[in-house]
Amino acid sequence: MLTIEGLTKVYPGGVTALQGVSLEISGGMFGLLGPNGSGKTTLMRILAGLLEPTDGRIMLDGEEVTGHPERVWPRLGYLPQYFGFYPELTGEEMLAHLLRLKGVGGPGMLRALGAELLERVNLGFAARRKVKTYSGGMRQRLGIAQAIAGNPALLIVDEPTAGLDPEERLRFYRLLAELAESRTVLLSTHIVEDVATLCPRFAVLRFGHLLATTTPAEARAGLEGTMYEGTVGRDALEALARTATVTQAHLVEGVNRVRLHLRDGAPPAGFVPAAPTLEDAYLLQMQGAAHLLPAGAA
Amino acid sequence: MTAARLRVIAAHEARTQLRSPLFWLLLVFLGFLTSAINPTAMLPSGSAAVSGVVPAVNSAHALAQSLTLTAFFGFPFLAALLAGLAVIRDDEAEVGDLLHSTALTPAEYVTGKVLGSSVMLGLAILAQVLMAMALHEGLLGGGATTRGAFAPWHYAGPALLLVAPGAWFVTATALAVGLRFRRPMAVYAVPTALFTLTLAFTWEWAPPGLAPWLDHLLMIVDPTGLRWLGRVAFAVDRGAAFYNTAPLPLDATLLAGRVVTVALPTLALLGALRHFRRSLSGAPGGARRAVRATVPVPVPVPPASVVLPPPLLRMTARAPGMIAAARVVAAAEVRHLLRSPAIYLYSLFLMSVVLEVGVSGTDPYGATVRLTAGTLAVRAIPVVTLLVCLFLLFTVVESLHREVTARFDPLLYTTPVPTGAILLGKATASAVVIGILTMACIVASAGLLALQDGGGPALGPLLLVYGVVLGPTFIVWTCFVGAVMALVRQRAAALGIGLAALVLTGVDLLGGSMTWVTNWPLWGALRWSDLGVFPLNGPALWLNRGLALAVAAGLGALTLVVFRRREPDPARRRARWHDGTVGRAALRLAPFALLPLLVGSLLGIEVRDGFQGGPARAAAEQYHAANTRPGQPWPRPSWSRWRRSSSSSPRGGAWRWRAPTCSGKAPGRRRAWCRSP
Numbered sequence: 006m007l008t009i010e011g012l013t014k015v016y017p018g019g020v021t022a023l024q025g026v027s028l029e030i031s032g033g034m035f036g037l038l039g040p041n042g043s044g045k046t047t048l049m050r051i052l053a054g055l056l057e058p059t060d061g062r063i064m065l066d067g068e069e070v071t072g073h074p075e076r077v078w079p080r081l082g083y084l085p086q087y088f089g090f091y092p093e094l095t096g097e098e099m100l101a102h103l104l105r106l107k108g109v110g111g112p113g114m115l116r117a118l119g120a121e122l123l124e125r126v127n128l129g130f131a132a133r134r135k136v137k138t139y140s141g142g143m144r145q146r147l148g149i150a151q152a153i154a155g156n157p158a159l160l161i162v163d164e165p166t167a168g169l170d171p172e173e174r175l176r177f178y179r180l181l182a183e184l185a186e187s188r189t190v191l192l193s194t195h196i197v198e199d200v201a202t203l204c205p206r207f208a209v210l211r212f213g214h215l216l217a218t219t220t221p222a223e224a225r226a227g228l229e230g231t232m233y234e235g236t237v238g239r240d241a242l243e244a245l246a247r248t249a250t251v252t253q254a255h256l257v258e259g260v261n262r263v264r265l266h267l268r269d270g271a272p273p274a275g276f277v278p279a280a281p282t283l284e285d286a287y288l289l290q291m292q293g294a295a296h297l298l299p300a301g302a303a
Numbered sequence: 304m305t306a307a308r309l310r311v312i313a314a315h316e317a318r319t320q321l322r323s324p325l326f327w328l329l330l331v332f333l334g335f336l337t338s339a340i341n342p343t344a345m346l347p348s349g350s351a352a353v354s355g356v357v358p359a360v361n362s363a364h365a366l367a368q369s370l371t372l373t374a375f376f377g378f379p380f381l382a383a384l385l386a387g388l389a390v391i392r393d394d395e396a397e398v399g400d401l402l403h404s405t406a407l408t409p410a411e412y413v414t415g416k417v418l419g420s421s422v423m424l425g426l427a428i429l430a431q432v433l434m435a436m437a438l439h440e441g442l443l444g445g446g447a448t449t450r451g452a453f454a455p456w457h458y459a460g461p462a463l464l465l466v467a468p469g470a471w472f473v474t475a476t477a478l479a480v481g482l483r484f485r486r487p488m489a490v491y492a493v494p495t496a497l498f499t500l501t502l503a504f505t506w507e508w509a510p511p512g513l514a515p516w517l518d519h520l521l522m523i524v525d526p527t528g529l530r531w532l533g534r535v536a537f538a539v540d541r542g543a544a545f546y547n548t549a550p551l552p553l554d555a556t557l558l559a560g561r562v563v564t565v566a567l568p569t570l571a572l573l574g575a576l577r578h579f580r581r582s583l584s585g586a587p588g589g590a591r592r593a594v595r596a597t598v599p600v601p602v603p604v605p606p607a608s609v610v611l612p613p614p615l616l617r618m619t620a621r622a623p624g625m626i627a628a629a630r631v632v633a634a635a636e637v638r639h640l641l642r643s644p645a646i647y648l649y650s651l652f653l654m655s656v657v658l659e660v661g662v663s664g665t666d667p668y669g670a671t672v673r674l675t676a677g678t679l680a681v682r683a684i685p686v687v688t689l690l691v692c693l694f695l696l697f698t699v700v701e702s703l704h705r706e707v708t709a710r711f712d713p714l715l716y717t718t719p720v721p722t723g724a725i726l727l728g729k730a731t732a733s734a735v736v737i738g739i740l741t742m743a744c745i746v747a748s749a750g751l752l753a754l755q756d757g758g759g760p761a762l763g764p765l766l767l768v769y770g771v772v773l774g775p776t777f778i779v780w781t782c783f784v785g786a787v788m789a790l791v792r793q794r795a796a797a798l799g800i801g802l803a804a805l806v807l808t809g810v811d812l813l814g815g816s817m818t819w820v821t822n823w824p825l826w827g828a829l830r831w832s833d834l835g836v837f838p839l840n841g842p843a844l845w846l847n848r849g850l851a852l853a854v855a856a857g858l859g860a861l862t863l864v865v866f867r868r869r870e871p872d873p874a875r876r877r878a879r880w881h882d883g884t885v886g887r888a889a890l891r892l893a894p895f896a897l898l899p900l901l902v903g904s905l906l907g908i909e910v911r912d913g914f915q916g917g918p919a920r921a922a923a924e925q926y927h928a929a930n931t932r933p934g935q936p937w938p939r940p941s942w943s944r945w946r947r948s949s950s951s952s953p954r955g956g957a958w959r960w961r962a963p964t965c966s967g968k969a970p971g972r973r974r975a976w977c978r979s980p
Binding site for chain 2: 014015017050053054055056057058059074075078079081083085087088089090091092093102103105106107108109110118148151154155156157
């Protein structure tokens, strides 16, 4: 159980990245959703023990860890948003180095564990290549491999699918879902699809404030019967946006495919009721046009 | 080439250098050296010695010497670091791909960097000249100094002919090396090599029978111009009257030297630009490598399947202990060290310098001195300590900055490895560096002695001096650099502080205020005797070494306390004072301060009562003051007032020496081992 109480972070110059964020996260996958600059990475870095908060408390399994990040590290697997490796080492050398630092496995098992981890992230074919020759996606996968090494009790992954192709993203989703069965996985992302696919519960951050803590089903249920879908021309879209809440507008074969949120009244001509999605809920939350569940215990 | 793009790159580079602590440290260095170097101190004074004409501080000759010396000591390291890291900084900020995907051409990029660096170099030279002008023209007081009429050319001439080409040489060479190799260690090698070669070779090396053409060649290739000044402008003492009025004797050798000094690094820059252009276009190697690259290399392809392999092995994790984790960190550091050419090249360089020290020694009559292992090692101490400390400065800073450069820090710092293990691992790698460089010194010395004696050299004195005696110097320096890096957490600032510490130590030595307490590098302090183990230095040496190790332990503890894996919150700084965090840290450090204080106090008391101490210095000053008073009889210092005893046992290789330090003390109470460094 990870408990966060009134976490605040103020950077030099008065930039407030987090404003009194409180969360309770039990086992399983928990998503942290928010636009760029909402404070997700700051929260992740504080939880990983890399950044001291200005105020607030963090408890891990009932143990106060705010001032003692060294209590978190033995139980932590961390995939930061930005990271690198020693470029002159090969993938397997780099992973072996990290496995040793994490105290994973015995001396005889190290090679087998490293090889298996690399296979898990589909990097076995490049194990003996130097890390500096890896593509961005390959580095990300090596990062994932080191994060899951040692079966950590708490896995923090910050924007993990950035740089992964669709195939690898799918593979990673499955891996994370498997890992979340037996531990707490905290996933930070600005991609709604990541949360919709993986997280039974999630929180929404914006400008350092916790806006909501809910489940995808609850978020969608809140919009039941209020979403409509239709197609309009470009000029009509601008007029429509003035009279209704447009959540999404995609160009499909030259026309705008639009999703509307209407709490009351009849939809415009040509629009039909549509099943709400998590993306609708998130975008409406960001626009301030609707509210998910209030922030609270998850 | 577009002027607008060039201006953007140059302005950005100049702004970056202006914000760097290294640039401001350079100005401080130049100011300090300008005030510390007396323009007439090394000028042949001719009739001034017999109450004749006194040399003026602002003559062309005096200023040429002082400006050139100031530039030689001030510019090499800081100017090289400022310019040499210009391209590497961009690499580390990962802006290279962005920059080179624009219309910016490689030539514009490199020329912009050169222009930006040159502008800052020009500002530094201008500041140096203005400071010299303010000091030597009496704008800052100092009316007692003899000075001639103000002549701007006396400042501008040496600045343009001697200072600027020399500073350009080091700046452009460092930039070229940084551009070509993209490694900080390669950049650090530039000023180190230039400084050492100038000091040990080009400046004054003139064995009997040196061919004139070789002498002229050395003048031409000496970028500092110091050799030309010494061999041409001040070759013979022409008297102060001449130096006060005569212009600098500009000759073809000087002009050729200046042309070479400007042209060589320019060619190096052009070569580096060519390589840079090729690397951007994807052909980093030469023609042969390009041909080789046409042979198709099979690249492994990842499997297309998204089917997951079997579930994970039952991994277990247990936080590694201090020693085990330190071993892992040390292994990675040492592997990195041994894969880099820097340690091998530097070892060779150090060996060549030790050989040069060995072969260049002559007695007061110019005869070649027959060396023993001890005399050679002791003679090499100043240059060995300087070079090893410089290399340690660079390697320790890079080692502690390595994770940040590679962006590996968030991964390393969230592992359960104790912080002490990270530091211990890196310290172990530094110990390996010390070991390799010490071995290089021993091998070079042993080889030289074997050539001289035709048999196997005595390794004992070499191990004693390079290992036992100098070991604490290297250890305390490593701990100092580590503590500085942990405190400032910035490469440029740490390098600047480290260089400043070396300069201040040199100033302490040259200023005559260095004692056994402050002489941590043992510069000029040791006297070797083949009759025993430092019988003339005695317990002072071992107390000094003990002090170095005690300070090293204190600095190590400080590093452990201040080294931050977690970025501290600035808003909680005051809270840390109030909630006792700082107090508790100070308490934890207190025991580590006790031992250095104790050993330092013991040594300080001995020094105070020895001839480096206040009473002895006061007595010496009193003696000289009385003797310079006309008509005042004063007894000559007499050994008759000193009681000393010595005994030697050649068979046992022992020599014991006891004597008081100065008159006025009860004989035999103090030993005379507090010798001047």
